[in-house]
Amino acid sequence: MALLSAGEDSRPAMVTIVYFSGYRGATGRLAAAVAAGAARVPDVDVRSIAVEDVNNNWARLHASDALIFGSPTYVGAVAARFKEFIESCAGDVWVRRVWLNKLAGGFTVSSGRSGDKLNCLMDLVVFAMQMGLIWVPVPITGGNYSSKGSESDLNRMAGYLGVMAQANIDEPADDAPPSSDLETAALYGAHVSWNARRMVVGRRLVPGGLEPGLAPAGLPETLFDTLPTAILGTNIPNDRNLPG
Numbered sequence: 001m002a003l004l005s006a007g008e009d010s011r012p013a014m015v016t017i018v019y020f021s022g023y024r025g026a027t028g029r030l031a032a033a034v035a036a037g038a039a040r041v042p043d044v045d046v047r048s049i050a051v052e053d054v055n056n057n058w059a060r061l062h063a064s065d066a067l068i069f070g071s072p073t074y075v076g077a078v079a080a081r082f083k084e085f086i087e088s089c090a091g092d093v094w095v096r097r098v099w100l101n102k103l104a105g106g107f108t109v110s111s112g113r114s115g116d117k118l119n120c121l122m123d124l125v126v127f128a129m130q131m132g133l134i135w136v137p138v139p140i141t142g143g144n145y146s147s148k149g150s151e152s153d154l155n156r157m158a159g160y161l162g163v164m165a166q167a168n169i170d171e172p173a174d175d176a177p178p179s180s181d182l183e184t185a186a187l188y189g190a191h192v193s194w195n196a197r198r199m200v201v202g203r204r205l206v207p208g209g210l211e212p213g214l215a216p217a218g219l220p221e222t223l224f225d226t227l228p229t230a231i232l233g234t235n236i237p238n239d240r241n242l243p244g
Contacts, residue, residue, distance in 0.1 A: 034186065072120075135161075
């Protein structure tokens, strides 16, 4: 099979950052850095969406080739507002495997050096696995491992599952997290973006396999068809602008 020539696959890859930012806006600054890094890659369409705006952007999420999730670490876990977004995907998006085989990544920030940020990232990874996504790790080794390291090192928190940032609570909001964390986030965004671009071209080269949007035989069309209102609640929407 001949390789595609330059420009033959003209569709840009779509990378979407979905995040919640509260308190002092540190996660929002990380999201902006991830988006800036992702935009460094040619032929990639990048957009950031706060969880508050997700209901107006389901079509964008479904069309994306990569989804990067961001939440502050609150009490050792994802923020409640981001968890609401996760649970909003528990119906059609999950059952119909709408996001199957898309790329995924994640980032988080806490005030503490640890702050149990790993647990927050694990929440994001498990969510991604439930949705059938393919997780992308941080591509560089950790910095600040020795006495010769510094706070200016990229990946100073030595996170590999996703970007781990730290923001001192007594510093101005514009200075926390520091530039090294923001540049690590940008590098991660570019890494996910490059792989999303490769995926777009690769799907043309190697078509087939399991496709998103198809519920396994025997499952109901939606989760909402099977669980009683007493469990789901009355205010959970089941319209996700699903394709097809």
